[in-house]
Amino acid sequence: MATYSSAPGKLISVIGDEDTCVGFLLGGIGEINKRHGPNFFVVNKDTTVHEIEDCFKRFSRRADIDIILITQNIADMIKHVLQLYKHTVPAVVEIPSKDRPFDAAKDTILIRATKMYTTEDLGL
Amino acid sequence: MSSKDRLAIFPSRGAQMLMKGRLKGAQKGHSLLKKKADALQMRFRLILSKIIETKTLMGEVMKEAAFSLAEAKFATGDFNQVVLQNVTKAQIKIRTKKDNVAGVTLPVFECYQDGTDTYELAGLARGGQQLAKLKKNYQSAVKLLVELASLQTSFVTLDEVIKITNRRVNAIEHVIIPRIERTLAYIISELDELEREEFYRLKKIQDKKKIARAKADAEKAELRQQAEAEEAASLLDEGDEDLLF
Numbered sequence: 001m002a003t004y005s006s007a008p009g010k011l012i013s014v015i016g017d018e019d020t021c022v023g024f025l026l027g028g029i030g031e032i033n034k035r036h037g038p039n040f041f042v043v044n045k046d047t048t049v050h051e052i053e054d055c056f057k058r059f060s061r062r063a064d065i066d067i068i069l070i071t072q073n074i075a076d077m078i079k080h081v082l083q084l085y086k087h088t089v090p091a092v093v094e095i096p097s098k099d100r101p102f103d104a105a106k107d108t109i110l111i112r113a114t115k116m117y118t119t120e121d122l123g124l
Numbered sequence: 125m126s127s128k129d130r131l132a133i134f135p136s137r138g139a140q141m142l143m144k145g146r147l148k149g150a151q152k153g154h155s156l157l158k159k160k161a162d163a164l165q166m167r168f169r170l171i172l173s174k175i176i177e178t179k180t181l182m183g184e185v186m187k188e189a190a191f192s193l194a195e196a197k198f199a200t201g202d203f204n205q206v207v208l209q210n211v212t213k214a215q216i217k218i219r220t221k222k223d224n225v226a227g228v229t230l231p232v233f234e235c236y237q238d239g240t241d242t243y244e245l246a247g248l249a250r251g252g253q254q255l256a257k258l259k260k261n262y263q264s265a266v267k268l269l270v271e272l273a274s275l276q277t278s279f280v281t282l283d284e285v286i287k288i289t290n291r292r293v294n295a296i297e298h299v300i301i302p303r304i305e306r307t308l309a310y311i312i313s314e315l316d317e318l319e320r321e322e323f324y325r326l327k328k329i330q331d332k333k334k335i336a337r338a339k340a341d342a343e344k345a346e347l348r349q350q351a352e353a354e355e356a357a358s359l360l361d362e363g364d365e366d367l368l369f
Contacts, residue, residue, distance in 0.1 A: 009217025009238055012266065022207045023193050026255070027262030028215030028237075038211060066218045066233060067273040088280050089220075089231060091273040096186045109175065109276050 010066035013039040013059045013090075015052065017097060020071055036062055049077050056081055065090045071097035130307040135314035143311060147304045154296045161289040163226040168282045171275055178272045185268055189261040196254040215239055216266055223278075228285045233274040235267060 012029045014021050021040050024030070032038045039062075041055045056078055059068050068090050075082060075094045085092060094109075133139045197203070221232040 009214075009219055009236065011214050012216065012218060012235075012270070018204055018208075019190070019193055022204050023189055023258070023262045024266065025207050025211060026259050027266050028259070029266060030211035031214035032211045039214070040211075042208065066220065067270065069269060088277045091233070091277045093269055093273045093276060095269065096183055109279060 011039050011064055012067045012069060013041075013062075013065045014069045015041045015055060015059070015074055016043060016069070016071040016095070017074075018042050018044060020095070020097060024069065036064070039065060043071075043074055053078050053081050060085065060087065060090055060092075062090075068092045069095050071095055073097045130303055130310055133307060133311070135311040135318075137315070140308065140311045140315070143304055143308045147301065147308065150296055150301050150304060154293060154301070157289055157293045157296065160226050161286060161293055164228065164282055164286050164289060167225050168279070168286060171278050171282065175272070175275045175279060178268065178275060182265075182268055182272060185261075185265050189258070189265045192254065192258045192261045196258045199254045213239055216263070218270060225282070228281065230278040230281055231274065233270050233277070235270045 011031055012024075014024045014029065016024075021042050025040065030038070030040055039059070041052075041059075043052060052074060056068070056070070059065055066089060070082075070092060072094050074097070082092060131143075133143070215237060216235050217238045218233050218235050221234060223230045223232050
């Protein structure tokens with residue numbers, strides 16, 4: 001039932017702390033082109049929330065990005081933007097950050113899921 | 125929701141037939157939409173359980189990847205800046221497939237290798253093994269995350285579509301069908317009313333005709349009597365011209 005689109009390959013972008021970014025870049029997802037700049041954004045302790053918001057909005061508008069990976073602690077910082085984000089592409093995926101384990105109760109999608117069903121349904 | 129809420133239509137046999145057709149159509153549409161909603165709901169639950177499974181798996185994979193990063197750093201020294209500065213072209217890219225569930229297209233992401241490894245020579249001096257392991261770990265993490273992303277996208281899309289479908293099902297069940305039924309009831313009552321009126325009128329006309337007939341009969345009888353009387357009278361002095369006396 002599935003058909004391939006003939007569009008050129010899309011990118012995965014990362015918003016995260018330095019180590020997470022470096023890891024994914026070594027995994028081979030990084031790309032810098034002249035028009036859009038890099039497809040990753042390193043957040044350190046000096047980065048303001050506003051800068052992260054800007055970056056997220058920029059990534060979500062780019063046509064060549066299909067998936068945005070964002071570490072959970074940063075996702076928490078821009079929760080208000082993420083909750084308003086209604087598009088399906090690019091898809092926003094929250095990943096655990098390096099120093100904190102993944103907290104399923106904070107994930108935007110899982111929160112949405114638990115709203116619909118009781119927790120027993122989900123097996124959480 | 126008063127009984128006045130019905131379609132503006134002239135109550136006639138034709139309109140009644142039309143409404144009956146519409147009612148049948150609405151019921152058919154309702155059952156079809158219900159089936160669609162059920163199919164979507166089934167798929168939705170499947171995806172939901174898969175998402176939760178993948179999310180927990182992702183936690184493990186990411187932990188391992190982060191650990192191997194620390195290992196590689198220990199062996200090679202800090203290479204963060206080198207990696208961040210040497211980015212050129214993406215090696216892993218995504219293509220999109222379209223999957224179809226009950227008329228809803230769901231995007232499915234799939235990653236593929238494109239071009240060569242930019243960091244082929246990284247860790248040439250020392251820590252090459254750790255770096256290779258690190259790369260492998262993050263590549264498998266990326267694969268998992270791509271899968272998760274397509275599941276999540278399907279989840280959001282299906283959620284939206286299910287809401288719309290349920291809204292339609294409810295609208296047909298609670299608004300459109302009752303309205304058509306009310307219209308039908310109105311048409312039937314109105315037609316009955318017309319029929320009663322018609323019947324009454326026929327009766328009235330019959331009565332009138334009866335009276336008129338009786339009157340005409342009476343008149344006729346009177347005329348006849350008169351005629352007979354005249355005849356009787358004239359019978360006596362009926363002139364026979366030949367009669368001399």
